[in-house]
Amino acid sequence: MWTGCYIFDVLTTWYDRVVKKTEIDKVNPPKFDKANDMAELTYLNEASVVHNLASRYMADMIYTYSGLFLVAVNPYCSLPIYSHEYISTYKNQSRDGTPPHIYAITDLAFRNMLEMRENQSILVTGESGAGKTENTKKVIQYLAAVTTPTNTTSELGTFEQQILQANPILESFGNSQTVRNNNSSRFGKFIKIGFSRSGQISGAYIDWYLLEKSRVVTQSPLERNYHIFYQLVCGASTSMREKFLLDGKVGDYAYLNSGQRSIPGVSDTDEFKNLMLAFKVMGFSEQEQTDLLRVIAIILHIGNLEIGEERSSGQAKLSQFSQVEKLCHVMGVPVDAFAKALLRPRAKAGRDWVDQSRTQAQVQFSLHALAKVLYERGFAYLVNRINEVLDRDSDGNMFIGVLDIAGFEIFEANSFEQLCINYTNEKLQQFFNHHMFVLEQEEYARENIEWQFIDFGHDLQPTIDLIEKSNPIGIFSCLDEDCVMPRATDKSFTEKLHTLWAKKSDKYKPSLFKQGFRLTHYAAEVDYSTEGWLEKNKDPLNDNITHLLSLSSEPHVAQLFADDAEGDGATRKRKGLFRTVAQRHKEQLTSLMAQLNSTRPHFVRCILPNHEKRPKKMDNVLVLDQLRCNGVLEGIRIARTGFPNRLSFAEFRQRYGILVTQGAGARGTQLARAASTGYVDGQRACSLILDALKLDKSAYRVGITKVFFRAGVLAELEDRREKLVASVITLIQSRARGFLQRRHVNKRLYRADAVQVISRNMAASQTDNPWWKMYVKMQPLLIAQRETVQSMARDGEYRKVVAQLADSESESQKARERARKFETEMKKVQETLESERALAIDNQEILRRSQKREADLEEQLAGALDDLDKLEAQCEELLDAKRKADKEVEMWRGELEKGARIIGRLEGEKSALDKRMEALVADLSAKDDKEGKIHGEMEQL
Numbered sequence: 001m002w003t004g005c006y007i008f009d010v011l012t013t014w015y016d017r018v019v020k021k022t023e024i025d026k027v028n029p030p031k032f033d034k035a036n037d038m039a040e041l042t043y044l045n046e047a048s049v050v051h052n053l054a055s056r057y058m059a060d061m062i063y064t065y066s067g068l069f070l071v072a073v074n075p076y077c078s079l080p081i082y083s084h085e086y087i088s089t090y091k092n093q094s095r096d097g098t099p100p101h102i103y104a105i106t107d108l109a110f111r112n113m114l115e116m117r118e119n120q121s122i123l124v125t126g127e128s129g130a131g132k133t134e135n136t137k138k139v140i141q142y143l144a145a146v147t148t149p150t151n152t153t154s155e156l157g158t159f160e161q162q163i164l165q166a167n168p169i170l171e172s173f174g175n176s177q178t179v180r181n182n183n184s185s186r187f188g189k190f191i192k193i194g195f196s197r198s199g200q201i202s203g204a205y206i207d208w209y210l211l212e213k214s215r216v217v218t219q220s221p222l223e224r225n226y227h228i229f230y231q232l233v234c235g236a237s238t239s240m241r242e243k244f245l246l247d248g249k250v251g252d253y254a255y256l257n258s259g260q261r262s263i264p265g266v267s268d269t270d271e272f273k274n275l276m277l278a279f280k281v282m283g284f285s286e287q288e289q290t291d292l293l294r295v296i297a298i299i300l301h302i303g304n305l306e307i308g309e310e311r312s313s314g315q316a317k318l319s320q321f322s323q324v325e326k327l328c329h330v331m332g333v334p335v336d337a338f339a340k341a342l343l344r345p346r347a348k349a350g351r352d353w354v355d356q357s358r359t360q361a362q363v364q365f366s367l368h369a370l371a372k373v374l375y376e377r378g379f380a381y382l383v384n385r386i387n388e389v390l391d392r393d394s395d396g397n398m399f400i401g402v403l404d405i406a407g408f409e410i411f412e413a414n415s416f417e418q419l420c421i422n423y424t425n426e427k428l429q430q431f432f433n434h435h436m437f438v439l440e441q442e443e444y445a446r447e448n449i450e451w452q453f454i455d456f457g458h459d460l461q462p463t464i465d466l467i468e469k470s471n472p473i474g475i476f477s478c479l480d481e482d483c484v485m486p487r488a489t490d491k492s493f494t495e496k497l498h499t500l501w502a503k504k505s506d507k508y509k510p511s512l513f514k515q516g517f518r519l520t521h522y523a524a525e526v527d528y529s530t531e532g533w534l535e536k537n538k539d540p541l542n543d544n545i546t547h548l549l550s551l552s553s554e555p556h557v558a559q560l561f562a563d564d565a566e567g568d569g570a571t572r573k574r575k576g577l578f579r580t581v582a583q584r585h586k587e588q589l590t591s592l593m594a595q596l597n598s599t600r601p602h603f604v605r606c607i608l609p610n611h612e613k614r615p616k617k618m619d620n621v622l623v624l625d626q627l628r629c630n631g632v633l634e635g636i637r638i639a640r641t642g643f644p645n646r647l648s649f650a651e652f653r654q655r656y657g658i659l660v661t662q663g664a665g666a667r668g669t670q671l672a673r674a675a676s677t678g679y680v681d682g683q684r685a686c687s688l689i690l691d692a693l694k695l696d697k698s699a700y701r702v703g704i705t706k707v708f709f710r711a712g713v714l715a716e717l718e719d720r721r722e723k724l725v726a727s728v729i730t731l732i733q734s735r736a737r738g739f740l741q742r743r744h745v746n747k748r749l750y751r752a753d754a755v756q757v758i759s760r761n762m763a764a765s766q767t768d769n770p771w772w773k774m775y776v777k778m779q780p781l782l783i784a785q786r787e788t789v790q791s792m793a794r795d796g797e798y799r800k801v802v803a804q805l806a807d808s809e810s811e812s813q814k815a816r817e818r819a820r821k822f823e824t825e826m827k828k829v830q831e832t833l834e835s836e837r838a839l840a841i842d843n844q845e846i847l848r849r850s851q852k853r854e855a856d857l858e859e860q861l862a863g864a865l866d867d868l869d870k871l872e873a874q875c876e877e878l879l880d881a882k883r884k885a886d887k888e889v890e891m892w893r894g895e896l897e898k899g900a901r902i903i904g905r906l907e908g909e910k911s912a913l914d915k916r917m918e919a920l921v922a923d924l925s926a927k928d929d930k931e932g933k934i935h936g937e938m939e940q941l
Ligand SMILES: Nc1ncnc2c1ncn2[C@@H]1O[C@H](COP(=O)(O)OP(=O)(O)OP(=O)(O)O)[C@@H](O)[C@H]1O
Pocket: 074, 075, 076, 077, 078, 079, 126, 127, 128, 129, 130, 131, 132, 133, 134, 135, 181, 182, 183, 184, 185, 186, 405, 406, 407, 606
């Protein structure tokens, strides 16, 4: 029964399991235990990859290379691997010379940027709680440390400190406690650190994506709202509380009391102090700090507004007027106007403006929408302010961008937000695939080198098209279209999607949900429920309120709603084209992808070891799932089978030719030496050098313009070269030192001879000469005088030059500043233009579809008109026939009447005849009677 099977004692769960022989993978020899790079494993299978990660993780080695990836497993405890000594260890070191670390990747990106003058990006992805944000912080910390001339982090320059201090501020406003992570970032960010040509940090810029604003108004029972709410309520000073009219505790605010109220081990009061400190380091003025926190207070007050219902009319009413007064005071708007805008907003009905009455649910909805938009706009303002502080002059225009964005999400109920994040991940995965697989293979093909093409089966384009394409109409376009259709609903939108895609794409299926669909993503199949999508995409706001807020007496609040300020509801127009949420997200993602495409990417995959946030515990199945989803396993395969390192012929000859010209000895051939120095064409020269270096043929390939190496080969060549260069330099140094010493000694000998000759001559001839004596006494004075005059002249000139330098420095500073401003403005205009263009294309597509539909409808109308004409002609005929029939009826009626009259007359005659006949019968019977009587009488007679 057990033939061909093994029984295993499964360690994690302590039970025996029977496994088929064929399902067992080979174990790597002990030499490969805890391998730094999983691409080096002899037996590369899922089990050995997980085993390697797990054994390293248990030994606190949380970083492991996996081909071109760095895999980082969350240790859930602080490890002593981020100290300044570690930073020094990784500074200017090659990846192979040091253990895997986020610092090594950062250093590689930094060196690449400086050497190749090419922008770099580090993409940090992973599930929630996997450690993305922590690793992003380490990247920035490392860059700040290596670009600061001083030795410790505490001695960082103000600017570097500002870059680091931007983080706590962003975390207060953008992070929250979730089931998975006590400090979960609820937005994605792309932080670009700018560098000058000399490699100093010259600026930073933060782009943000997909802030989870629904959290502001609702949280699940085990989670919290954004940290800043609790920090403000717990940590605000008395004067601040008075200013914002905040007199309650966390439990007194409706937006805070439905979930958790504190995080174990975290003091919101202390965090508030840290936030204030960070504000200070960033140079935010008191007023700016008040402005930012005012928005938070306003939201707390909005949450506490109680909305009742008029019994008679069912209209909404404000239950507690004092609460409205508080809110309006903090918001800087008149109470009456706010109450009216909320309860009876003006709206256009045909040509007239009318006051609409609102139900309790409608008012509650618009209050939640207001709270969400306030938070989002407040957050956007905050990031802009941080950018203003950090975005400085950068003469080199090079940057390293760090992307920290949520990974793929599959929940029990997935909605529009999940589609947005999964679509983002789909694009990022495609970017990775493109970089790793397609570019690699394209390059091999271009270079005409022997290569077995591998089908990695990850063609993500169909799913991406299904979401983003406008022709054929994808999910986003369809949603946008239905958002402007008068009678469209979530249901009609879903049905439209089904008809468009259900049988046309194998990535789309109608969902098991009542209303929704199922998409096949690269990571898994996900069911989306489309309930509320039209509302979510339109993100509707009460215009009356936003207009009122644009007139707020609080300048910051007014500024947040400045776009809604022009004219009243009738004439107001938003600046730029109105965008739906899907359009905005698509635009942001397009811009992100364009930026990533202009960089050399480095990929960091963060892995969540367990769901219990426990150190030293690894759930193998969970880890394996993540490795499969994020492409780590395919990455290993291609790195091993391919040639990850490459150099152009010129570069190779220049760098490694020395190995055959200098140190070759027995190894170098005459030909190879000639190849490295004289004229031989690049390809042949490289082949000759490689032959002379006696490398294993399978370790490299010579292409058309480049030489390709398998992983690890270049490291060996570098090693050889370094040794050789070191010996050559030692030789040069020894020769130079010998030469200098000889020259020095000769000079001294010559001087000694001259001194002897001079002193002999002086002694013989000049000792008694008075002029000589005077000259000897005067000469030092003359020299001093001359030197003083010269030094004064030099001082004057120096001052002039310094002044000129200062002038030109300030001029050039101004010019640089102007140029930078123009450049930033130009970039913004270009970006706006780009996004307007993209939007215009989408709108054109919608217009085109509408026009097509209009043409179809017109055709149908023409057909219907034709039918109508025919029907009218038929109708006319029928009417004629009817008229004829009427006439006939009339005629027959006349005849009938005539007949009736004749019948009447005949009847009359008949009755007269009847009467006559009766009379005759009576006469006859009378006669009969008479006759009878006569007979009787006759008989009697
Ligand atoms: N390298 C690390 N050293 C120590 N602790 C870590 C490390 N990485 C992660 N952690 C711990 O894990 C927690 C979650 O990490 P982090 O916030 O970086 O996750 P994330 O992937 O950014 O999650 P989210 O997507 O929810 O923001 C951190 O608060 C920290 O306690």
